[in-house]
Amino acid sequence: MEKYNTDRPITDQSVKEKYQKEIGQVHAPADLIRRTKEAVQAEEQRVLSEGAMHKTAAQAAANKTAGETAKEPRGRKYRQALPLTAAAALCIALLSISVIGIGGRTDKSASGGSANMTVNKDIAMDMAAGASEAEAGADVGTVDMAAGQTQEAEIDAGAADAVGALPESASAAKESLEVTNGGMAAEDAMADMAESYIDSAYGDCFKIETMDDMPSFAGESEWESVTVHGVGFQVTCREDGAWCAYTTESSGKIYVISTDLTKEELSREDFLEKAYELLTDKHEDQ
């Protein structure tokens, strides 16, 4: 393998230039492009034919009622008719997913009122994949950096997919709750878990939980006291190497901040800065 020239210091700029040069030599294979164009043409035909079928059906329906001329393609009709419903359905689907998914992430630490929640992680990730598949086709309007525009998140066929996915998610969530209900304070615990699970589904590795009593793991680790921006934290590295911290307010409420990132990946200072940020956000939300 060609050696990276380590006689020169490995600077960010040098790595960037080398990476750009290497990646620049990569091109999509001609055969792949040809096959993809064929697939795209097939998809376009399918969409057109569905649109034509819808048009025919709409015209037939319009013939039955006076003065009705709905001739829009299915895609536009969904956009006009379903935005609010789709938005509500998506919210319910995400909340259902969070109810299923958060239980697995609470295995490591106790959470006030929700300690006995168990979860089927496979179901949770299937649901998350379904939700993200819906999102993969939607949310076009939220990204338009060149034009500087922003649009609302729920639109289009992606929202329609989310509607289709909803009944399955909701019933699976209900089953999990019925089987594993440990007497938790449902609304507060679900809201807390939803927040942390949604964050993790989108790639944020941090979680903040609120407790009324000292967590059970507090006596199991060696904690170090660190003050960050005037807030006193107790911080430790768990057995798996990941950071964990908690802070106690004068009211007695305890906030536990944890992450999957280990001390090799994240310094204690950066972790505590993030913990402080999460704590501040939490207070602003309350």
Place this chain on the structure above:
Amino acid sequence: MSKEEQITAEKAIDRYADMVYRLALSQMKNTNDADDLFQEVFVRLVSHIQDLESWEHVKAWLIRVTINCAKKHYGLYWNKNVDFIEELERVADQSGGYELPEEHPVRAAVQKLPPKYRLMIHLYYFEERTAAEIAQLTDQKESTVKSQLHRAREMLKGLIKEQY
């Protein structure tokens, strides 16, 4: 938009095939999965093409959907670190994976990073996106992107030094 600049999925393939392919390759474990991801992204584009008002909009949409489809593929592995690297090596051994040319040492090092860090590196170094833009593309807070980017760059430099 003038008639000459009408946006179609086929024209999008001509313009952005390399961009999507490079991003897909940086995210997937082998070329077969990267090819599937490539095709899936452009087929999805057909249903949303009429919502996109400019080529910049199309480009941003393609990046975002490629990322989301790759995340869906990885599922649990997306937020893991060590487990992913071991899985990558296992799959590469089994499927004849994805051999990099010998003259691509930085790519080889990048491929050893967890998928979320590889994504950061690719968007930052190659697509030359800012942290704010990456945050928007990946639905994360800018502070999170910055810390992931910082960590990714440190890990990458460490990997490059280790190899040589």
